[in-house]
Amino acid sequence: MRWQIEDTPAQLEFRAEFRSWLAQVLPDGWVAAVEAGDDPALEKVKAESGFNPFAWQGTIGRSPYAAPLWPKEYGGMSGEVWMQQVIRSELVRHRLPTVSINLLGVGLAGPTLIEHGTEAQKERYLRKILSGEEIWCQLFSEPGSGSDLSSLATGAVGDGDEWVVNGQKVWTTIAQFAKFGMLLARTDPDVPKHEGLTYFVVDMKAPGVEVRPLKQMTGSSEFNEVFFTDVRVPDANRVGQVGDGWRCARTTLMNERVALAGISLDPVSFTGGVRRHPWQSYLEGVPDRTDPLVRQRLAQLYIESEVKEITAYRANSARLGGQQPGPEGAVNKVFNAEYNQRRSSFAIDANGMAAVAWVPGDQRAEGRAQTFLRARANTIEGGTSEVLRNQMAERILGLPRDVEVDKGVPWAEVRRN
Numbered sequence: 001m002r003w004q005i006e007d008t009p010a011q012l013e014f015r016a017e018f019r020s021w022l023a024q025v026l027p028d029g030w031v032a033a034v035e036a037g038d039d040p041a042l043e044k045v046k047a048e049s050g051f052n053p054f055a056w057q058g059t060i061g062r063s064p065y066a067a068p069l070w071p072k073e074y075g076g077m078s079g080e081v082w083m084q085q086v087i088r089s090e091l092v093r094h095r096l097p098t099v100s101i102n103l104l105g106v107g108l109a110g111p112t113l114i115e116h117g118t119e120a121q122k123e124r125y126l127r128k129i130l131s132g133e134e135i136w137c138q139l140f141s142e143p144g145s146g147s148d149l150s151s152l153a154t155g156a157v158g159d160g161d162e163w164v165v166n167g168q169k170v171w172t173t174i175a176q177f178a179k180f181g182m183l184l185a186r187t188d189p190d191v192p193k194h195e196g197l198t199y200f201v202v203d204m205k206a207p208g209v210e211v212r213p214l215k216q217m218t219g220s221s222e223f224n225e226v227f228f229t230d231v232r233v234p235d236a237n238r239v240g241q242v243g244d245g246w247r248c249a250r251t252t253l254m255n256e257r258v259a260l261a262g263i264s265l266d267p268v269s270f271t272g273g274v275r276r277h278p279w280q281s282y283l284e285g286v287p288d289r290t291d292p293l294v295r296q297r298l299a300q301l302y303i304e305s306e307v308k309e310i311t312a313y314r315a316n317s318a319r320l321g322g323q324q325p326g327p328e329g330a331v332n333k334v335f336n337a338e339y340n341q342r343r344s345s346f347a348i349d350a351n352g353m354a355a356v357a358w359v360p361g362d363q364r365a366e367g368r369a370q371t372f373l374r375a376r377a378n379t380i381e382g383g384t385s386e387v388l389r390n391q392m393a394e395r396i397l398g399l400p401r402d403v404e405v406d407k408g409v410p411w412a413e414v415r416r417n
């Protein structure tokens with residue numbers, strides 16, 4: 001029998017409340033198909049009702065269930081971490097998206113604004129983040145500053161009640177669709193690198209912002225280069241104090257690790273009784289399930305997926321009372337990224353030639369190849385596994401700090417390539 005975490009009475013009650021909300025908002029027949037464990041019927045209802053993830057984001061985003069941890073006054077529930085777990089498990093059970101189409105808005109920008117933004121900024125942005133009406137992107141990484149983010153060079157110079165921004169960002173996911181960006185810029189080059197940064201909200205349609213999509217090996221253009229030429233940003237869009245950008249950016253980065261650790265190849269949920277085994281569709285994609293070596297690898301992956309889910313559950317449960325995530329987010333991020341790679345590699349190995357050459361239109365084969373190629377990025381995006389291991393070594397294990405040759409040196413005097 002599969003290991004289960006039993007609901008407490010409060011969780012049972014909340015689960016019933018959320019299920020009843022789902023029953024009200026989902027098309028007729030959806031919930032009945034879920035209750036009956038009838039996947040073909042569910043697929044039929046989904047297709048006939050023209051289910052659209054953008055419209056769904058609007059529906060859940062205008063309810064308090066999209067971000068239960070956010071304050072009530074900004075569209076959340078002022079709730080607890082377990083509520084998020086219950087909601088996620090019900091979304092999995094009802095075959096609904098568990099990740100917002102506005103992942104960077106909900107996962108990164110929202111928590112940063114809640115912690116460091118002004119009242120006016122919270123009022124202006126938070127609800128539209130949840131509803132997906134305004135998509136956000138993260139303007140942090142630059143061609144010369146990725147892991148060493150605080151060395152970045154994009155500058156913002158004060159001019160009356162505005163700032164003038166010049167420079168270049170790269171790797172900016174979904175910038176081509178974004179309405180706003182979280183920008184980290186250098187406002188004082190004459191102090192050490194962490195101290196001269198300021199955090200802004202930038203209108204991605206403002207004059208002087210140029211977005212150039214980059215093509216990935218998956219064939220899609222998920223991320224972009226973004227160029228700023230004399231872009232004027234009102235001071236009202238500054239988040240936090242001038243020179244305090246690194247503190248705000250750390251909130252974004254800590255939340256990014258949690259958001260990315262939550263993106264998994266497994267639609268696993270070990271609460272709420274998922275009827276169909278969550279591994280079923282993955283197993284169906286493995287042609288020879290009798291080969292002893294195949295079975296060994298499958299069993300190993302299964303163990304890892306359980307460990308991953310339970311560790312995520314425990315880490316989240318530890319974050320009670322709305323605390324910000326700490327360095328423990330790095331543990332799950334690293335494990336999840338490497339697990340995704342092992343799992344998608346195995347799917348390729350197990351399918352042999354069929355994994356590398358297929359009849360056009362074979363969606364399973366296409367999806368398998370896409371997943372394998374996309375998973376390469378998992379150990380880079382949101383902080384590389386090497387850098388996160390450094391962080392764990394320092395902040396969790398208390399090992400000596402990594403070498404810092406530029407410590408205490410004004411940014412303008414540090415040698416750069």
Ligand SMILES: Cc1cc2nc3c(=O)[nH]c(=O)nc-3n(C[C@H](O)[C@H](O)[C@H](O)COP(=O)(O)OP(=O)(O)OC[C@H]3O[C@@H](n4cnc5c(N)ncnc54)[C@H](O)[C@@H]3O)c2cc1C
Nearest residue numbers: 138139140141146147171172173377380381382383384386
């Ligand atoms: C798919 C994808 C989407 C992304 N989306 C965004 C986004 O939306 N917004 C954004 O701002 N950024 C984004 N990024 C950028 C991402 O954060 C950076 O790629 C990442 O931080 C690494 O930086 P880098 O690419 O400059 O590599 P570098 O920092 O140049 O690192 C190169 C190599 O050196 C290693 N290394 C570097 N420093 C150390 C060290 N101190 N100890 C040990 N090893 C080290 C790294 O692990 C890596 O293997 C995205 C990246 C990817 C792949």
